[in-house]
Amino acid sequence: MLKLTLTKIKKYGLLIFLCVLLLVKHLRYVLTNNMPPGPFPLPLVGNVLNIGFTDPLGSFQRIAERYGDVSTLYLGNNLCILLTGYESFKEAFVEQADIFTDRPYFPIIDKLSKGKGTDAEKQRCFALATLKYFGVGKKTLENSILQECRFLCDSIQTERGLSFNPQHLVTDAVANIICGLVFGHRFEYDDHKFHLMQEYLDDVFQLPISNWGRLYNQFPTLMSMVPGKHQTAFASMSKLKPFLQEEIIKHKEERDPEAEFTEENLIYCVVDLFGAGTETTSNTLRWALLFMVKYPEVQEKVQSEIDQVIGQIRQPLMDDRTNLPYTYAVLHEIKRFANIITFTPPRMANKDTTVGGRLISKGVMVLPLLKSILQDKNEYSTPYEFNPAHFLDENGKFLKKDNFIPFSIGKRLYPGEQLCFTFLPLEGRTLSLKGTIGVSSGPEPFQIRATR
Structure with a gap:
């Protein structure tokens, strides 16, 4: 019985260790990737709690108001830049039009x-x-x-x-x-x-x-x-x-x-x-x-x-x-x-x-x-x-x-x-x-x- 309990403790301990390791790795990536500011993303699901499912447009607007015209979001594990404001649009899509020509890949499309x-x-x-x-x-x-x-x-x-x-x-x-x-x-x-x-x-x-x-x-x-x-x-x-x-x-x-x-x-x-x-x-x-x-x-x-x-x-x-x-x-x-x-x-x-x-x-x-x-x-x-x-x-x-x-x-x-x-x-x-x-x-x- 004691051996069985020790085995379970080892398994759970290993699982907890791996979760902590993944969390530390996630924190290190988020804090050191030098991207624009944005809400903190959770592992795997990203900013799904910040965006929600009932009013995504309003959520994006609130994020932009808090973090500025160029902010960072995570859609799941995918990094995304939220761009708002006329000057930002002009700088990106007019002054740098030749740079922003590509489209991202979407499985649904x-x-x-x-x-x-x-x-x-x-x-x-x-x-x-x-x-x-x-x-x-x-x-x-x-x-x-x-x-x-x-x-x-x-x-x-x-x-x-x-x-x-x-x-x-x-x-x-x-x-x-x-x-x-x-x-x-x-x-x-x-x-x-x-x-x-x-x-x-x-x-x-x-x-x-x-x-x-x-x-x-x-x-x-x-x-x-x-x-x-x-x-x-x-x-x-x-x-x-x-x-x-x-x-x-x-x-x-x-x-x-x-x-x-x-x-x-x-x-x-x-x-x-x-x-x-x-x-x-x-x-x-x-x-x-x-x-x-x-x-x-x-x-x-x-x-x-x-x-x-x-x-x-x-x-x-x-x-x-x-x-x-x-x-x-x-x-x-x-x-x-x-x-x-x-x-x-x-x-x-x-x-x-x-x-x-x-x-x-x-x-x-x-x-x-x-x-x-x-x-x-x-x-x-x-x-x-x-x-x-x-x-x-x-x-x-x-x-x-x-x-x-x-x-x-x-x-x-x-x-x-x-x-x-x-x-x-x-x-x-x-x-x-x-x-x-x-x-x-x-x-x-x-x-x-x-x-x-």
Whole structure:
């Protein structure tokens, strides 16, 4: 009995010794790695307790406020640099743009793309060239948007002033513009296959930022054997491919094959185009509708300006933008206040460098957080309130702000929308301004009424 007890003591003693040894090694690494300041990470799980699962965006914001614009986080065992503040963004992504070109590896992206993520640069170049050819930034795209606006307005009109959720109509309209560019045709709003495609795409796009996606990135082998929403997204990607292949077959006879650009590459390129073009735009429009209903005095001013400059006979054009300073300011304030893009895609430095005097080592993931820039107290008089005056000068002219970067550094133009309705709330209902967590943040589902 005594020998058995001594054996147990030795085993437990060895286990305790190994744990202490690992803890000391972990402490030594954390305290001597010369990285920017940040919350202390626990072994294996890192800063999971600091971030949590219910409000990761708020947690990141609080960490940035405490430790500065360049701070360190551990996502599990993976070291990560949290980057906030306009000057830090400018120093990293403009002044050192050639250094921060790489993207980190994520198992979840590799799984969804079946390893085609390595061809991302080739796909991006192809996508940009194709979009440019088919009219992005040209009148041809503007005409497609205006045409789809008519279909959207007709569908809103069929609601006859009764309550409806605008989410599907707005998403259908935006997705159809992308379909016009990618497939060469649009879909009817009641097309079952069209809605299935959007459902599959939504499953895929929401996975990387979800808790299931975060768990998969940390434990890919284990999670591949566990049921959950990640498995639903993988299945949706498989179901999406035949839909896209059917469209590719229709165009194959007229297709000019690209060197080393396979049909498989093309499928993932199309998925990327829908991801980049549909969700952010449809969420922006849904926020716009929500804010117009929530702040009727703003909606009234927008309508009044449009009536004075454009009238109610023709549709608005991009050329009208300079004559619509208040409307233009409202569109900017919608993107600022809604913080539609919670995170820009993570980057990596291709060599050791510094930002804000802090070391960023080669190969370490950099996570850019936009919220602090869009809520800068030094730039916006009421950063936590919806206030179009943030983008107007004392004469009511549109005020351009250099640090307004809702899609990160780089100019992104936003097409105007046709406001030929008055949008109203349901009687006795209070609309929430709470956003959802996703690749881009949209408002929670809401009901409104639309009257001519």
